[in-house]
Amino acid sequence: MNPHDQAWQKLVAAARRAPAAGDESAPYGFSTRVAALAFDPAREAPSNFGRVSLRVAGIACLFAGVAVGFNYKAIASAFEDEPAMAAGDDPAAEVANLDS
DSSP, rough: OOHHHHHHHHHHHHHHHHHOOOSSSSSSTHHHHHHHHHHOOOGGGOOHHHHHHHHHHHHHHHHHHHHHHTHOOOOOOOHHHHOOTTTTTTTHHHHHHHHO
């Protein structure tokens, strides 16, 4: 057996020899202390996620703007080539007429 298995076997044997606990409830005021610590703004863990996510969103918007700038001519020509829909044109009726 490797040292990890031997350590595990020792731990399991010690746990079997341990006396059974009678009262396993939390001490008085434990939940109040946990809730107070959870909502304490001074103990809040510093996180750079918000700052980094805003930078990434700004870079993504910049890339999107550059992509639109490079493809503006193709986008504009796609809208110019499309004829305007006449008053009597109904796309649903045209699809329904394809069946017959």
